[in-house]
Amino acid sequence: MLLYRMSLARIRSSSAGGLLAVLLLVYVLNFRDRTLIYILFPAIKKEMSLSDMQLAVLGTASFVLFCTSLGLPFGRLADRMSRRNMIAAGLLT
Secondary structure (H helix, E strand, C coil): CHHHHHHHHHHHHHHHHHHHHHHHHHHHHHHHHHHHHHHCHHHHHHHHCCCHHHHHHHHHHHHHHHHHHHHHHHHHHHHHCCHHHHHHHHHHC
C-alpha cells in the first residue's frame, strides 16, 4: 500500500510540473501579446498621424472594453460548463 501511495504521489508531482510549465508558457505568450502593441506604437503613430492621447486610447481603452464586455458572459459560461473544458478552449485559441 505504501508503494502505491508513493508512486501515486510521483505521478501527481510530474503532472503538476507539466501543468505548471504549460501555464507558464501561456502566461509568457499572453504578456508578449499585450506588450506587442506598445512596441509598435511609434510606427503606428507615424503611419496614422495620431496624437499621444489617441494612441493612449488605442492601447488601453480597447483592452478595457474587451475585457469588461466579455467578463460577465464568460463568467456565466464558466458557471454552467466544465471549467477544465473552458480553460482548454482558452488555451487553444
